[in-house]
Amino acid sequence: MAILDMAARLSPGIRAFTIDTGRLPEQTYDLMAEVERGYGIRVEIVFPDFREVEAMVALHGPNVFYASVPQRMLCCEIRKVQPLARKLSTLDAWVTGLRREQSEDRRHVRKVEIDEAHGSIVKLNPLADWSAHRVEDYNQEHRVPRHALYAEGYASIGCGPCTRPVRAGEDLRAGRWWWETDVRKECGIHFSPQGEARREVDILLEELEIAS
Numbered sequence: 001m002a003i004l005d006m007a008a009r010l011s012p013g014i015r016a017f018t019i020d021t022g023r024l025p026e027q028t029y030d031l032m033a034e035v036e037r038g039y040g041i042r043v044e045i046v047f048p049d050f051r052e053v054e055a056m057v058a059l060h061g062p063n064v065f066y067a068s069v070p071q072r073m074l075c076c077e078i079r080k081v082q083p084l085a086r087k088l089s090t091l092d093a094w095v096t097g098l099r100r101e102q103s104e105d106r107r108h109v110r111k112v113e114i115d116e117a118h119g120s121i122v123k124l125n126p127l128a129d130w131s132a133h134r135v136e137d138y139n140q141e142h143r144v145p146r147h148a149l150y151a152e153g154y155a156s157i158g159c160g161p162c163t164r165p166v167r168a169g170e171d172l173r174a175g176r177w178w179w180e181t182d183v184r185k186e187c188g189i190h191f192s193p194q195g196e197a198r199r200e201v202d203i204l205l206e207e208l209e210i211a212s
């Protein structure tokens with residue numbers, strides 16, 4: 001939201017998109033509506049391929065993500081990673097809110113990168129060196145609309161069934177897929193699963209094609 005606010009001030013015609021996984025909390029839709037009202041920006045919404053979602057749910061049930069890490073990654077792959085890739089294939093550059101202090105995986109994020117995973121387009125991470133306090137200060141100073149779940153202790157907000165508030169002293173992303181331990185708290189959008197994990201997701205995807 002801080003980036004959106006800055007971008008809207010610099011360039012009123014800025015484009016914003018989000019992925020509607022089909023499992024977002026109600027408060028996220030409220031925030032999208034507030035953005036559209038407050039900034040006059042029509043948020044472009046990207047959806048997953050309904051046939052893949054149907055095949056996954058038919059084979060694994062609606063809450064596949066609780067069954068195992070590979071099945072959770074399968075859900076993220078279908079509901080987030082593939083729709084994002086489809087959207088980015090139409091763009092030359094994108095801007096994200098990745099920050100180095102958010103997690104170990106994000107510690108080496110650079111402000112300007114070539115996004116090799118998405119056709120070598122430009123990826124800008126202008127808040128890479130910002131702390132959570134700096135973001136908070138900016139948002140307060142500029143009265144940036146705030147996701148309602150922050151007031152309930154959430155520090156990182158994704159899909160409803162996969163996000164919980166964090167406790168004092170926990171990592172900012174500890175509330176994401178909280179039932180998983182010793183696993184990267186990533187969905188695959190910014191950091192792709194490697195090696196064995198990637199193979200397991202590919203096998204699950206192939207099973208869906210057989211089932212569909």
Ligand code: SF4
Nearest residue numbers: 065075076079159162
């Ligand atoms: S965060 Fe959860 S519900 Fe959302 S796409 Fe990933 S596994 Fe599925």
